[in-house]
Amino acid sequence: MKTTKILSFLCLSLAFWSCSDDEAVIELTQPQFTVTAPEGESGLFTFENTTPNKGEFYNFWEFEVGGPKVIDQDGPVTYEYSSSGDKTVTLTMVSSLTNMKTSQNITVTLPPPADIRYLINPENLLGNGYFGEGEGNDFTNWSKNNGADRMTEERNDPLVGSRAIKVNNEVDGNEWETQLVSDAFPTVDGEKYTASVWIKGSAVSIRFSTNPGVGGDQYAGSYTPTADWTQYTWTFTANSATTLLALDMGKTKGTFIIDAVEVVAGETALPLPSNDSALLNGDLENGEGDDFANWNQNNGTDRMTQETVDVLSGSRALKVNNGVDGNEWETQFVSDAFDVEDGASYTASVWIKGDPVEIRFSTNPGLGGEQYAGNYTATADWTKYSWEFNANSASMTLALDMGKTKGTFLIDAIKVVKN
Structure with a gap:
């Protein structure tokens, strides 16, 4: 009888302890945290879990969607982002029976990469006239x-x-x-x-x-x-x-x-750098890989690739590699049609550098009413070549015929401007 009373007392005590433990778990509250953003352009943020009784639970951070889970610690936690954009930060707190989480949205702004590219006026005689080159408060040139x-x-x-x-x-x-x-x-x-x-x-x-x-x-x-x-x-x-x-x-x-x-x-200042041409994508910035939006590689497709290092302006140019001499049209880069005023005067221009190959302009290849200009011989330095022509229809295409001479060269900043 005495043994039975002791066992009963132990069972009641254990049940009471279990109820008390459940009540502690239920007391898990909505997580709270602060965010300290960096000064200026930086990815280094500071976060701190400010939830009462946070030490009673297992807590972890997710600093961006799909990112790793990072265990919380006493005091502030720092995290450095490697990319700019909107991020979602989530703090999760876990008890033995349940969990709760809180999320906040932040915006990360990193400094631009050191070699960021942008349009320029290639005619500018000054080095680094747009101040993009250099670090901190130093400006190259x-x-x-x-x-x-x-x-x-x-x-x-x-x-x-x-x-x-x-x-x-x-x-x-x-x-x-x-x-x-x-x-x-x-x-x-x-x-x-x-x-x-x-x-x-x-x-x-x-x-x-x-x-x-x-x-x-x-x-x-x-x-x-x-x-x-x-x-x-x-x-x-x-x-x-x-x-x-x-x-x-x-x-x-x-x-x-x-x-x-x-x-x-001369006596006339340049306007701001822009693609002020009648051509679409004359700066060759749009497109992916070796494709250039609004341009067709009519012949010699395998000879034309994108160039992202030695560019004149912006972030990419066209690289041409002719393995042999041939006909002009065997490497042919042709624009989409653009609107013109029939009979009006226009100037086509292109910047070229590379081997001393011969290049010409033409209009409307295969469409009738073709016109031709050139041949221009490339040099080792970026050089502008221009051709004035009169429009002979309401819309035209412009072609660069580049297959005559064996060699490797670069093309950038193609324009057609009404005179």
Whole structure:
């Protein structure tokens, strides 16, 4: 009888303990956590589980959908993302009988890759006139002669590409106290050139100058920026075989941004880089692999491939490899039809570099009313070749006939513009 009473007491105690344990499990509450985003463009985020009694349960993180499960720890947890975009972060808490989870959406913004590509004006004589090359506050092909600490990279509001230069003058001063100077570029003594720059920001005073500290200096300005991106230009006559271009920006207190600094031969500045052509996909950016949207490889398909390293502008070009001499049409790259005004004058242009092959333009191959121009001989440097023609129908196609000569070469920036 005594033994029976003891066993009964143990069973009641065990049942009571089991009920108490179940009640503790039921007390699992909705997980809570904080997110600390990084400053600037970075993938390093900090998360912290702030759920009461979190130590009583098994907890784990999923920092993106399909990502690994990471066990929670005391205090903050850091995680570095390797790609930009919207991410879903989930914290899961588990008891012996159930689990609960909470998710939050975050946006990750990583800095662009160092070799990011963008459209340029190939006619620009300045190296790195769009400031994409260089790291941090350094800009390849440019020197900060004075006021270096006033000039920093600007990634939030560039005009072309991934970055511009932000200038902050804290006080009024002399023009030359904030001075950005290009590397030397080739000029012809006595010939005219046009310099241009795009600026936005405070109403400061900025001028161009040439050859600072070298001799034969020339000056132009002063230009006053506005709150909107505006182009300022200056035509000058070269007085040496090479020239330096300077932006003298230290005269006025204020903060502003500069981008797209260009020098071209002649008296007319260039518009912003763009594909302003009647052709579709003349910059060859659209398409996948060795296919180029809006272009047909009528002949010699296996000779034409994409080139992603040695490009003139943007992220890819066309590479052609003729294994033997032949007929022009045996390697033929033909545009989709584009609208023209019958009888109007147009200029077709293309940039080429490579072996000294012969290339020609033609129109409407196989359609009738064909016209031909060339032959142009490629060189080892990117060179522009142009042909003026009169439209003879309401729509036309443009062909590059490239099969005449054995060799390897590159094609980029094909345009047709009405004169």
